[in-house]
Amino acid sequence: xxxxSLLILPGDGIGQEVMAEVRKxxxxxxxxxxxxxxxxxxLVGGAAYDKHGVxxxxxxxxxxxxxxxxxxxxxxxxxxxxxxFSVKPERGLLRLRKEMDLFANLRPAQCFDALADFSSLKKxxxxxxxxxxxxxxxxxxxxxxxxxxxxxxxxxxGVNTQRYTEAEIxxxxxxxxxxAMKRDKKLCSMEKANVMESGILWRDVVTEVxxxxxxxxxxxxxxxxxxxxxxxxxxxxxxxxxxxxxGDILSDCAAMLTGSLGMLPSASxxxxxxxxxxxxxxxxxxxxxxxxxxxxxxxxxxCILSFAMALRYSFDMGEEATRLxxxxxxxxxxxxxxxxxxxxxGVKPVSTSEMGDAVIAAL
Amino acid sequence: xxxxSLLILPGDGIGQEVMAEVRKxxxxxxxxxxxxxxxxxxLVGGAAYDKHGVxxxxxxxxxxxxxxxxxxxxxxxxxxxxxxFSVKPERGLLRLRKEMDLFANLRPAQCFDALADFSSLKKxxxxxxxxxxxxxxxxxxxxxxxxxxxxxxxxxxGVNTQRYTEAEIxxxxxxxxxxAMKRDKKLCSMEKANVMESGILWRDVVTEVxxxxxxxxxxxxxxxxxxxxxxxxxxxxxxxxxxxxxGDILSDCAAMLTGSLGMLPSASxxxxxxxxxxxxxxxxxxxxxxxxxxxxxxxxxxCILSFAMALRYSFDMGEEATRLxxxxxxxxxxxxxxxxxxxxxGVKPVSTSEMGDAVIAAL
Ligand SMILES: CC(C)[C@H](C(=O)O)[C@@H](O)C(=O)O
Ligand SMILES: CC(C)[C@H](C(=O)O)[C@@H](O)C(=O)O
Numbered sequence: 001x002x003x004x005s006l007l008i009l010p011g012d013g014i015g016q017e018v019m020a021e022v023r024k025x026x027x028x029x030x031x032x033x034x035x036x037x038x039x040x041x042x043l044v045g046g047a048a049y050d051k052h053g054v055x056x057x058x059x060x061x062x063x064x065x066x067x068x069x070x071x072x073x074x075x076x077x078x079x080x081x082x083x084x085f086s087v088k089p090e091r092g093l094l095r096l097r098k099e100m101d102l103f104a105n106l107r108p109a110q111c112f113d114a115l116a117d118f119s120s121l122k123k124x125x126x127x128x129x130x131x132x133x134x135x136x137x138x139x140x141x142x143x144x145x146x147x148x149x150x151x152x153x154x155x156x157x158g159v160n161t162q163r164y165t166e167a168e169i170x171x172x173x174x175x176x177x178x179x180a181m182k183r184d185k186k187l188c189s190m191e192k193a194n195v196m197e198s199g200i201l202w203r204d205v206v207t208e209v210x211x212x213x214x215x216x217x218x219x220x221x222x223x224x225x226x227x228x229x230x231x232x233x234x235x236x237x238x239x240x241x242x243x244x245x246x247g248d249i250l251s252d253c254a255a256m257l258t259g260s261l262g263m264l265p266s267a268s269x270x271x272x273x274x275x276x277x278x279x280x281x282x283x284x285x286x287x288x289x290x291x292x293x294x295x296x297x298x299x300x301x302x303c304i305l306s307f308a309m310a311l312r313y314s315f316d317m318g319e320e321a322t323r324l325x326x327x328x329x330x331x332x333x334x335x336x337x338x339x340x341x342x343x344x345x346g347v348k349p350v351s352t353s354e355m356g357d358a359v360i361a362a363l
Numbered sequence: 364x365x366x367x368s369l370l371i372l373p374g375d376g377i378g379q380e381v382m383a384e385v386r387k388x389x390x391x392x393x394x395x396x397x398x399x400x401x402x403x404x405x406l407v408g409g410a411a412y413d414k415h416g417v418x419x420x421x422x423x424x425x426x427x428x429x430x431x432x433x434x435x436x437x438x439x440x441x442x443x444x445x446x447x448f449s450v451k452p453e454r455g456l457l458r459l460r461k462e463m464d465l466f467a468n469l470r471p472a473q474c475f476d477a478l479a480d481f482s483s484l485k486k487x488x489x490x491x492x493x494x495x496x497x498x499x500x501x502x503x504x505x506x507x508x509x510x511x512x513x514x515x516x517x518x519x520x521g522v523n524t525q526r527y528t529e530a531e532i533x534x535x536x537x538x539x540x541x542x543a544m545k546r547d548k549k550l551c552s553m554e555k556a557n558v559m560e561s562g563i564l565w566r567d568v569v570t571e572v573x574x575x576x577x578x579x580x581x582x583x584x585x586x587x588x589x590x591x592x593x594x595x596x597x598x599x600x601x602x603x604x605x606x607x608x609x610g611d612i613l614s615d616c617a618a619m620l621t622g623s624l625g626m627l628p629s630a631s632x633x634x635x636x637x638x639x640x641x642x643x644x645x646x647x648x649x650x651x652x653x654x655x656x657x658x659x660x661x662x663x664x665x666c667i668l669s670f671a672m673a674l675r676y677s678f679d680m681g682e683e684a685t686r687l688x689x690x691x692x693x694x695x696x697x698x699x700x701x702x703x704x705x706x707x708x709g710v711k712p713v714s715t716s717e718m719g720d721a722v723i724a725a726l
Binding site: 252 | 439451453457483484485488504505507511512515519520521522523526527528529530555557559560561562563564565586587588593594595608609611612613615616618619620624
């Protein structure tokens with residue numbers, strides 16, 4: 001049997017730094033659990049643009065298609081702000097999502113007990129919060145055609161197309177219902193069926209799929225109300241299923257509620273490959289944080305927890321995943337903090353690498 | 364000189380009840396300030412559907428075009444949930460917005476001192492909060508063509524089109540910059556220029572318009588980050604300018620932050636009419652609240668404050684507007700509360716009409 005394979009794409013900004021800590025975890029698993037990964041590394045985003053003139057080289061894309069899982073750091077930064085749309089660092093990320101067909105983006109919004117005070121929200125509204133947002137990731141307005149800026153009657157017109165097929169809505173919905181079955185069996189679907197026909201189809205299809213999951217309590221909510229309810233009483237939600245664009249906004253909103261933004265992982269899953277594993281890419285929710293890049297200040301936990309999701313969803317190592325998650329929680333409970341997790345003066349933050357070491361020590 | 368004219372469209376649910384309190388304010392202004400309004404009333408939403416089979420009759424539309432301002436209550440309710448998309452109560456609202464060409468939707472998100480405890484957010488993050496969201500209201504994905512559900516290769520496909528012309532972006536931007544000039548001279552424009560070409564055009568045009576307002580400090584933010592920042596530190600914002608769909612979600616999110624959802628008004632403004640007044644419709648942010656309809660429980664303040672916006676933007680009665688707003692604040696400070704503004708057991712809420720009377724008494 002061949003080793004499971006992992007392609008690491010650190011990307012830009014703090015990507016490289018947080019990835020170094022994940023490598024410690026990988027080494028630990030190799031040494032202590034006898035699971036060896038074939039790890040390769042490549043460029044994405046601005047880093048790829050600097051070398052190849054594109055945010056994702058074809059060779060990298062080909063590699064991503066072959067491995068069992070991709071682990072991505074972050075893309076973008078001010079150095080690339082003035083690039084043309086077609087070669088922006090983000091396009092590398094979108095190409096990976098689209099060509100690997102990673103249709104189900106899992107974004108847990110979980111509030112770590114030790115960090116509940118960091119939330120903007122009152123503690124009782126968020127402590128124990130544990131939502132899973134499933135965002136459709138390969139369709140909708142991100143990819144719909146026609147798109148672009150053209151000149152009509154002497155003025156520029158910008159067009160994007162929100163487009164969803166039944167099949168696209170359905171496969172994401174199944175992923176969401178499956179997750180709900182393993183959780184609290186509640187699913188809330190969000191769209192704007194009151195103003196968009198694509199939202200009507202969304203509601204229809206999700207309702208249809210729900211018949212295969214009679215145990216799951218399904219509700220529907222307009223996305224604007226969804227944003228309100230997330231702020232008002234986030235604990236009312238278990239699994240939320242929504243489209244690519246609403247999911248982008250609502251999952252960021254939910255992430256911020258937790259007070260643990262620097263802690264949050266994500267998984268983007270596609271169809272099963274020949275070996276039964278889903279196509280998969282894992283990445284922290286935070287960005288490339290160019291302001292603290294290269295200073296050893298980055299919090300590696302989100303990336304480490306993204307690797308935990310990889311252990312769970314790609315490598316059938318749910319036990320190790322839980323162990324890693326527990327280690328991170330323990331470290332937090334012990335008061336170990338990178339700078340982003342501190343707001344009192346006088347408390348000394350640990351470095352990226354000290355945080356990684358602390359997690360390893362707690363494993 | 365003819366009297367200023369006002370068309371009242373109570374709509375559904377609690378619309379009728381809150382409008383009765385606005386009428387008291389109108390009477391007060393007539394009696395005490397000598398300003399008489401020509402007030403007419405008509406149907407919209409489900410109420411119009413029940414009578415005419417459409418959510419807005421042509422005659423009502425024609426009236427709305429003629430008056431100086433429209434004051435709308437709320438539309439919709441469970442009785443209409445199963446209606447066909449094309450006759451849903453919401454379509455009445457959208458028809459008014461579109462045919463009156465009300466391109467600038469002003470949605471203040473203001474935290475009333477006396478209600479700061481009601482926010483989900485920690486008090487220091489929201490007390491004194493005063494944001495003005497300007498949402499483009501007559502274009503974007505709400506109205507773009509093509510749209511609809513069709514059958515392609517044996518499966519249904521839902522399509523909506525995000526479409527913005529330069530001119531559409533520009534006129535809303537000018538409205539937003541004008542407001543910023545009267546406020547803290549800060550404007551943040553929100554889009555998804557990293558994934559949508561319509562967002563690139565948006566950013567371009569707003570930047571171009573900003574040259575006419577050198578005193579206003581302009582910033583740009585991706586809408587997902589905008590949702591995060593609204594939750595993290597809402598007081599960083601003064602005026603926000605964003606598109607129809609992002610504006611729908613972000614303004615609801617911002618409204619919920621204030622803890623004063625039942626208190627928030629809105630104005631939707633178009634181009635100046637022959638008499639120099641802008642085409643205008645005013646409406647509370649809250650919905651038709653069918654659950655409390657007919658029980659005298661509704662909070663009329665949002666509708667009263669919407670009328671205050673009408674005094675300011677349509678009737679050149681800024682002084683009276685401020686007076687009305689101050690009266691509402693005073694009533695709150697005095698502890699007068701409708702049920703939606705209470706969370707302690709034992710405190711007795713006042714009725715809709717008692718709240719209206721209290722505001723009049725405080726004028
Ligand atoms: C970087 C950007 C293209 C991306 C998106 O809009 O999907 C990001 O916001 C995300 O949520 O992963
Ligand atoms: C009722 C609905 C059509 C409307 C919208 O989506 O614009 C509402 O949410 C609003 O914000 O006024």
